[in-house]
Amino acid sequence: MARRSALIEIAWDLPAYVISRLLGFDQTTAEQWQRDNRGYGAAYAAELAPR
Template sequence: MAVFSKPARNTALLDLAAGLPAVVLSRLLGIPIRSATRWTQYSGASRSAYAADLSRRQKGELRKSQ
């Protein structure tokens, strides 16, 4: 029985790239920034969506601590 791991790897990379900026993906996985940027572009993710989500999370944390 053959096990094909590349499709699973690519799916996992696309999922991570959709949720993280390229620089974070690069540092987290130890891949070159150019590769991380390409994966982020392939996933269709935008940097503004990540920044907006991060901002919402930080505001939520501030409210909880007050």
């Protein structure tokens, strides 16, 4: 879970091109990953709050 959190944080801070070059993803994969994870942080925080 920590790895996914770190990747989400990177996706918010860096453009998809940079992510793809740094992590070895195809750029379109990095772009799709960013689109899929928009808003994930808020949902994740809401999920953890009751714990």
